[in-house]
Amino acid sequence: MSRIVVALGGNALQANPKDNSAKAQLITCYETAKSIVNLVEEGNEIIVTHGNGPQVGQIISTYEIAALSDKSKTVMPFPECGAMSQGYIGYHLQQAIKKELIKRGIDKQVATIITQVVVDKDDVGFKNPTKPIGSFFSKEQAEIMMSKTGYLMKEDAGRGWRRVVASPLPITIVEEKVIKTLVEKGHIVITVGGGGIPEIENNDGTLQGIAAVIDKDFASEKLAEIIDADILLILTGVEKVAINFNKENQENISKIDIDEAYKYIKEGQFAAGSMLPKIKAAVMFAESKNGRQSLITSLEKVKEALQGKTGTIISKKC
Numbered sequence: 001m002s003r004i005v006v007a008l009g010g011n012a013l014q015a016n017p018k019d020n021s022a023k024a025q026l027i028t029c030y031e032t033a034k035s036i037v038n039l040v041e042e043g044n045e046i047i048v049t050h051g052n053g054p055q056v057g058q059i060i061s062t063y064e065i066a067a068l069s070d071k072s073k074t075v076m077p078f079p080e081c082g083a084m085s086q087g088y089i090g091y092h093l094q095q096a097i098k099k100e101l102i103k104r105g106i107d108k109q110v111a112t113i114i115t116q117v118v119v120d121k122d123d124v125g126f127k128n129p130t131k132p133i134g135s136f137f138s139k140e141q142a143e144i145m146m147s148k149t150g151y152l153m154k155e156d157a158g159r160g161w162r163r164v165v166a167s168p169l170p171i172t173i174v175e176e177k178v179i180k181t182l183v184e185k186g187h188i189v190i191t192v193g194g195g196g197i198p199e200i201e202n203n204d205g206t207l208q209g210i211a212a213v214i215d216k217d218f219a220s221e222k223l224a225e226i227i228d229a230d231i232l233l234i235l236t237g238v239e240k241v242a243i244n245f246n247k248e249n250q251e252n253i254s255k256i257d258i259d260e261a262y263k264y265i266k267e268g269q270f271a272a273g274s275m276l277p278k279i280k281a282a283v284m285f286a287e288s289k290n291g292r293q294s295l296i297t298s299l300e301k302v303k304e305a306l307q308g309k310t311g312t313i314i315s316k317k318c
Helices: 022-041 053-069 080-103 139-149 176-184 216-226 258-268 275-288 299-306
Strands: 003-008 044-050 110-112 118-121 133-137 153-155 161-166 170-173 189-190 197-201 205-207 231-236 240-245 251-253 256-257 292-297 312-315
Touching: 003 022, 003 153, 022 044, 022 205, 022 312, 044 176, 044 216, 053 139, 080 110, 080 139, 080 197, 080 205, 110 216, 118 205, 118 256, 118 292, 139 153, 139 161, 139 275, 170 176, 170 216, 176 216, 189 197, 216 231, 216 240, 231 275, 231 299, 256 258, 258 275, 258 312, 275 312, 292 299, 299 312
Parallel strands: 003 044, 003 231, 044 189, 110 189, 118 197, 231 292, 256 312
Antiparallel strands: 118 170, 133 161, 153 161, 197 205, 240 251, 292 312
8 A cells, every 4th residue: 555645637627728617627536536545445545736817817817807896896806716626626526436436336525625835935936036927918808907906917929918926935834734634534625725715824833924926846745745646647638747748759758766856857859838847846855755656657557557557657776
């Protein structure tokens, strides 16, 4: 039996990016739940994490459009939008996983934790926010939004103007004791959704939500360390990690040790907004304690990957 943190990629929540309806997401979650419950059925302890980019973007866009068209309307603060998306996605995953557990006669409970994650208020990411969120606007609309909301907005590759926020690294997870308790009792926990709600700690120990996006792979890695997981399983759209991706000499890799990973990162083998944070998170977890492994693969190949038949293993030494 292994304790596994399963970090779900976007395709595990929305199979068709063009259909962002609640119905479509729930249907996709039913399919995703089968792979998760397969791992439970084999005796593993499973903790689920997930992204929230499209979902939180939908929530923010709704408020932005309303605020732009009606001066009496205000934009919902970003931490609250993150909390909404955690609840919305968690609800769907809970429904889907519980349905699959019942179907297989497995008596386990599933719980979503609305998770707060502490970040450093002096994190370098706050000096140059680059993470785009929400709707696209014309320059004139962007000027109105910036005046009304205090947003920082930038032109985005000729597609229009968009709000940008920082992407700081996670320091610790506020609800870690609750999560540990539920995991140790044998429950399936859904947590650090979207990387968690970013919080900065005040001098008196209280927390303050801040507009930022924590990368869900880094938050998943931090969680995996905290709960002493055996495996950090990062699910994405490809079966294996590749170097020279999309080139004639592309090479899919089954195993990467820490030294090789750093060499590939230095060579620029992994795209910043795609595979790079996954590789970095995988390396961090593998380095954190002897015997820990990270595994990157697709949702469809989870079972085979855990059997060593596919996927990419990242460990201290291969």
